[in-house]
Amino acid sequence: MNPDTIDVDVLDSKEREQLEQQLTQYMHELDAEEDFIKEENKYEHFVPSDGTVTPAGLALLQKYLQPEDIPQSFDSQIDAVKALENYNILGVLGATQSGKTNCCAIIGYCLATGDPPPSMKDIFPKKLLPTKFPVKGRVVGVDNQQLHAAVISEWKKFAPKKYLKNGKWEDSFNAEKKILRLYRYNKLLIAEIQFNTNEQNVDSFQGIQLHFVIYDEEPKEKIRKENLARFTTSDRVIEIFGFTPTHGISWSSEIFFNEQTSKNVKMIKLASITNKKANLKTLDEICSQETDYNKLKMRLLGDFVSLSGFVYSNLFSEKVHVIKPFEINQEDFIVYRGLDPHMTKPTVAVEVAVDREGFKYVVGTYKSNHGDDTEIIKAELAKRAMERNYRLGWTNCDKSADSTIRIIGDYNAYVLLGRGKNAIPALFKSEKFVGSKIAGVDLIRQNLKVDDRINLPRLVFFDIPENKEIIHSMKTLERDTFANEDTKVKDDIKEGRHDAHAALRYAHQRVMNWMPLNQIIPEPDEISDNIGY
Structure with a gap:
């Protein structure tokens, strides 16, 4: 029975059953062929x-x-991919x-060939697609065993065949030198990717420009430094670190957490459960x-692990808590400030706008120049508020x-900031008591939590350059630990260099409520001798 020409309406039940079996077989064959092509x-x-x-993945967490x-x-x-x-x-x-x-392998092939897979053509940054060839890349593994078992095997599995010599990995990969060459039209060399390990001598990383x-x-660290020296003639440095942070807060964490160096750095944490091909049963057994x-x-989240612990851990997420800035007006918002004055380092103020619904927006971070006196700080804060x-x-x-x-003429920063020209209006002092830091942190944590009823947090941060420091602190602020836990509060924080966070914490020590721009006071209506109106 040929299912392409048969008239289904004239079939009896037995013939229909036979046709259904044939169609089912055809579908299985098509699925198998599609799977083969994908493989x-x-x-x-x-x-x-x-x-x-x-839901099963979330239940595992x-x-x-x-x-x-x-x-x-x-x-x-x-x-x-988008972060690049x-x-x-x-x-x-x-x-x-x-x-x-x-x-990392997929990104590497995109950077080498300039030809992302169909699913990524609209999301891979166009400016990173090469226009000059051959492209020189380098991949560094732990040792020879890990390099072959985990890294090269993955690059082989996902190699774009149209860029392999004769469409074969074996004709493109030099196993002795560990160099993968990619070609266009089977002749034109467009990329060379060198595979190295941490075990090699630093001198072996010299030579080619990357x-x-x-x-x-x-x-x-010394291998990373040598590789950086290979970018001197390149238009841009592109470094990709793909690893499970098994060593906790190590030297590389400075790349991602250091305030100065992290401006050109993006850290993505891939959780196991986001991989649709992850075997949850196996993962459960491992855990x-x-x-x-x-x-x-x-193991589950790909987190850097601090021995003392991060204060906000995974409560803070840039995807959730960092938003595109918008215009603030006086009718709908009132702005409160937390202020952390200093003499030996810059004074910092964090500005928090509150709307009618009680949502808080960190709309700005002020940071004075080192050594600025109180008159300059007052003038600059007043100017910011007006502008x-x-x-x-x-x-x-x-x-x-x-x-x-x-010793410096009865200098009192708090008094000077609250009087004279450009005096800060409604200036209050923060509270300091045993455990006051963690009390402020707890209030911030409550506001960071996503409210299940509205699927939004109560505290967010404007994505603007001056807020980089406070956003950085939300990701990297650590808890403190003590040699003798009995002599200090057991739950403290390492806030020393996180001045913007201190200012945010001071702001949270007082109630931040929205109030209407114009307070309406009822006019007296003398209808009663007893109450007067």
Whole structure:
């Protein structure tokens, strides 16, 4: 029976059943053929993860992690690709089975060939697609065993066949020198990718000029420095770190957490459960054998692990809490400030706008020049408020500023900031008591939590350059630990260099409520001798 020409309406039940069986067989064959084509052309059919999580995946996290450590949103391979638009250094921190090596290999092929897979043509940054060839790239693994078993095997699996010599990996990859060459039209050399390991001598990293370098697992610092020297003639430095942070806060964490160096750096954390091909049963078995909670977080989320712990952990997410700025008007917003004055380093103020619904927006961060006196600080704060059309509420100032220094003429920053020309209106002193820091942190944490009823947090940050410091602090502020826990408050924070966070904490020590621009006072209506109106 030929199903292409048969008239279904004239078939009896037996013939219909036979036709149905034939069609089912055809469908199975088509599915098998499609799977075969995808398997043979993995690069062309690659689809990046989008950060969605299945209920089963979320249940796995809830089984092993504390609620505050479960992210309120999840990074994805798409986020990693898009980040290259604005950042020279990309950290793809991958949990177990998260697809980090796979992601790095795909990005590497895009940078080498200028030809992203169909699923990424609209998201891969156009400015990074090469126009001059051959492209020189380098991939660095841990040792020979890891390089072959985990890295080269993944690059082989996802190699775009149309750029391989004769369409074959074996004809393009020099196993002795560990160099992969890619070709256009089987003749024109368009890329050379060299595979190295951390075990090699630093001298072996000299020579070629690079267009990109990818680290699969954390490299040695001296190897990273040598690789950076290979970019001197390139238009742009492109460094991609793809690793599971098994060593916790190590030298490489400075790349991502250092205030000065992190401006050109983006860190993406790929959780295991965002990989749709991850085997949750296997992952559950792995986690059930792990007794160290920090290692569990690292394995499940790809988190850097601080021995003392990060203050906001995964409560803070740039995808959730950092928003595009908008205009602030006096009718709908009132702006409160937290102020952290200093004599030996810049004074910092954080500006928080509150709307009618009680949502808080960190709309700005002021930072004085080193050595500016109180008159300059007052003038600049007043100018900011006027130029930005702020309706100011109170300003809560660090209580430590209210101390008189006799040796420099009875200098008192708090008193000077609240009087004279451009005096800060409604200036209050912060509270300081045992545990006051953590009390302020708890209020911030409450506002960072996403309200399930509206699916939004109560505290967000404008994505503007001057807020980079406070956003950085939200990601990297650590808890403090003490040698003798009995002599100090056990739950403290390492806030020393995080002045913007201190200012934000001072702002949260007072109630920030919205108030109407014009207060309406009822006119007396003398209808009663007793009450007067």
